[in-house]
Amino acid sequence: MHLLDIFFPRRCVSCGKIGVYFCNNCIKKIDFIDRSICPVCEKPAIDGFTHPKCHSPYGLDGMYALAHFKGPVKKAIHLLKYNFVTDMAEPLCDFLVKGLPNTLPKFDLLVPVPLHQKKEKERGFNQSLVLTKIISKKLNIPYCPSILKRIRLTVPQADLSGRERRNNIKGAFYCAKSTILTDKTIGLIDDVATTRSTLMECCLVLKRLQVKRVWGVVLAHG
Ligand SMILES: [Zn+2]
Ligand SMILES: [Zn+2]
Known part of the structure; x- marks a missing residue:
């Protein structure tokens, strides 16, 4: 047992039971x-997989989402993002x-879907990078970690309607040209995809640089 577990015992995110983050x-x-x-x-x-009729050269090739954004997963992502419970990422990535x-x-x-530098400083970390590191190790x-950058501060997507989200995120990312991207299949990792606008915008930026395929891989959707 880790010393921290004595002072800050793990509790089930949903019912509070001590010992694990997700009880059975x-x-x-x-x-x-x-x-x-x-x-x-x-x-x-x-x-x-994106339907053939929905497919476009700069669009996503597919998306994997583990769960709907509610219940224990919503609580867990909240703890990870706003309460710095980064240990929470491990069991979530396990499920994923x-x-x-x-x-x-x-x-x-x-x-990982990047945060703006200012936002990352405020939060202390990028939750998507935390997830990416764990998934990278497991797979x-x-x-x-740094090839894709967020160059514009945006309003939180959750506060906006569908069309506003697309406009809000437009031009928010930049990716440096690099041969490591050429013809690659990329898994784009994020914690939550609400309307997928963020994933789509990142995908567009990556595909302009000769990336072959981009899949969105997220913990929660909706
Ligand atoms: Zn429980
Ligand atoms: Zn479709």
């Missing part, structure tokens, strides 16, 4: 996504990695 009872309350959707039209799509369908393309590289896929 509350794991059952997680609303895992069992019907994958196409990231473009939101209609059901096998294993999250175990849930990945084996039909997904093999990712060459993982890239044995390299990650690139």
Whole structure:
């Protein structure tokens, strides 16, 4: 047992039971996504592959989301993001990695959705990078922490309507030209995708630099 566990014991995010972040009872309350959707039209799509008719050269090739953004997963992401409980990332990534369908393309590289420098300083860390590091280790896929940058501060997407979100995020990212991106299949990692606008915008920036495929990989959607 870690010394910290004595002073700050792990508690189930949902019921408060001491010892684990997700007790067996509350794991059952997680609303895992069992019907994958196409990231473009939101209609059901096998294993999250973008429908051929929805596919575009600079668009996402697919999306994997572990759960709906509610219940224990919502609480856990909140603890991770706002209460600095970074230990929370480990069990969440465990669920995510175990849930990945084996039909997904093999990712060459993982890239976290970046925070603006100012925001990252305020928070002390980028939660997407925390997740990316863990997933990278579990899947044995390299990650690139700094190639994609957020160059514009944006209003939190949750405060905006659908169309406003797309405009809000437009031009918010920059990616340095690099041969490590050429012809690669990239897993773009984020904690929550609400409307997928952020994933789409990152994807556009990456694909302009000869990235072959981009998949969004998120803990929660909706
Ligand atoms: Zn519980
Ligand atoms: Zn579609």
